[in-house]
Amino acid sequence: MTDGTLVQDFGADPIATRETDHYQKEYIEGFVDKWDELIDWEARAESEGRFFIDILKARDKKKVLDAAAGTGFHSIQLLKAGFDVTTVDGSAEMLGKAFENGRRRNLVLNTVHADWRWLNKDVHGKFDAIICLGNSFTHLFDEHDRRRALAEFYAALKWDGILIIDQRNYDSILDGDFSTKHKYYYCGDQVVAEPEHVDDGLARFRYAFPDGAVYHLNMFPLRKAYTRKLLTDVGFKKVKTYGDFQETYQENDPDFFVHVAEKL
């Protein structure tokens, strides 16, 4: 949470910190501000291309919920492309940053502060599509929380709605195939993101900034097949997984997977 705290607190034993709620303490002000300063939104938009917009348009989806808004990148891209967007995050401070980023571009974001696990308590109405991007789902450490969040997403979608959810390729990291050519795809060339500790229950990443500042994120290493199974378990009929935005890929190659889960 960007509550003005300048130092991340992972406790005495950082690799023992494996809690869903800890994300609030990881996105502290310095980290989030630095990230936003260094990540060139134009370059990121270029690297993603029209991938998400094309998927949504091809299925005639207009009303979109951005469930993990962060500082607002996707909400803003989609608003600019003419979609009706609701911007959600579990961190009120992140939502504030997203709103401010929108305002600077003359856009007014419709923000709702909500945790995915209780999404439908705070977000009303049904959506054509939900996006949960930027390796956000990885913050849930408990299987029960993952199932619950996906069930909430499912319930917030119209009968023919779709969920677009992405994740880092943790299989390649867990299986020892991680190489430094794999950079967090929107880190640009300024931030070096590398795994510092990996086991079946934790991927602890280190983010080094050009000014010497170092931050960490503790994440749950989702295997691709496991995420796909969770999506079908909660009721999605079709799940298609892209690797670095491509339909065909070698399993270990992609840095990121994007799952497009459809109710119909």
Ligand code: SAM
């Ligand atoms: N989508 C953003 C992007 O691509 O730039 C990235 C967001 S950041 C990696 C992950 C976001 O997920 C954070 O803003 C965090 O507050 C939010 N988040 C994590 N767990 C959450 C939860 N259980 N409910 C709601 N938001 C959550």
